């Protein structure tokens with residue numbers, strides 16, 4: 090099979106096209122003919138050899154796929170050959186996702202929502218599971234206010250969609266470029282006054298002004314200086330969720346003074362456990378998301394297809410993600 094292999098940690102020049110054997114099937118696995126792959130920032134973080142690379146053993150990167158079941162292991166009888174599925178591959182697959190075939194524990198996949206194309210379905214697992222965890226950990230209800238740093242990116246797109254589906258109206262998010270602002274308005278149904286440019290003046294004061302005070306829940310999808318700003322935006326008894334960094338001692342002081350909670354979200358946590366019943370949480374979450382797509386409560390996500398499985402497509406995606414020049418999700422076809 091065709092696969093894109095990383096020869097060594099470093100720049101995207103370390104990727105090469107390889108011809109590898111189709112992965113064998115373990116008892117609890119399904120083998121999937123990959124139809125579409127989506128990219129995530131963690132892909133380039135692993136490529137560079139950052140801390141995210143520690144649990145990764147395969148030279149093939151990529152976490153998100155949609156495809157068709159090609160073989161079923163003796164213990165994976167919930168699925169049939171020919172079914173379309175989407176999955177969060179993480180570190181438990183035979184390899185990463187940049188390949189024509191992959192074998193994965195059946196607990197990591199669910200049936201693809203029929204209303205979504207393979208490109209749209211591949212965009213869902215990592216970003217939507219992370220977004221749903223972030224919203225859940227913040228214990229938000231529809232009457233309360235939400236601030237999201239980084240709303241136009243992959244995870245942000247699903248936070249916007251899920252927040253709307255949960256009836257959250259008091260929502261403010263950020264856009265650092267005209268493209269991100271236009272994306273949030275055209276694809277995520279936000280209105281102008283819900284969007285702040287974090288490059289403009291006193292951003293924290295503007296955010297507090299937009300909401301008429303501090304926010305009940307704040308979700309940080311950016312880290313660094315933006316996480317510090319998020320700490321200043323949380324209300325008394327509020328909740329801050331970050332998918333990126335821990336708060337600094339100064340940030341913590343803001344949280345302390347507000348009696349606010351801080352919750353880190355690590356979407357791969359269930360995968361790090363050795364118990365397959367923990368892995369099942371991915372299937373359950375994917376199946377729940379699939380139901381929302383099927384019922385029309387969630388619209389198909391916006392995706393940009395960069396091309397077919399090739400070194401050039403992978404390099405292009407990594408370059409865009411590293412520049413943070415992405416609205417929504419980037420995908421690559423594999424037909």
Ligand SMILES: NC(=O)c1ccc[n+]([C@@H]2O[C@H](COP(=O)([O-])OP(=O)(O)OC[C@H]3O[C@@H](n4cnc5c(N)ncnc54)[C@H](OP(=O)(O)O)[C@@H]3O)[C@@H](O)[C@H]2O)c1
Nearest residue numbers: 130219239241242243244264265266269332354355356413
């Ligand atoms: N912990 C987990 O389980 C987990 C899971 C998934 C992702 N993540 C992490 O979450 C982060 C976001 O992931 P993603 O897939 O959404 O990334 P993405 O698609 O690249 O989106 C990032 C967004 O952040 C915005 N941005 C960049 N610099 C900013 C700044 N200084 N202030 C505010 N916004 C800024 C960009 O839009 P603008 O045009 O507005 O700048 C961009 O749309 C990444 O660091 C990723 O590694 C963590």
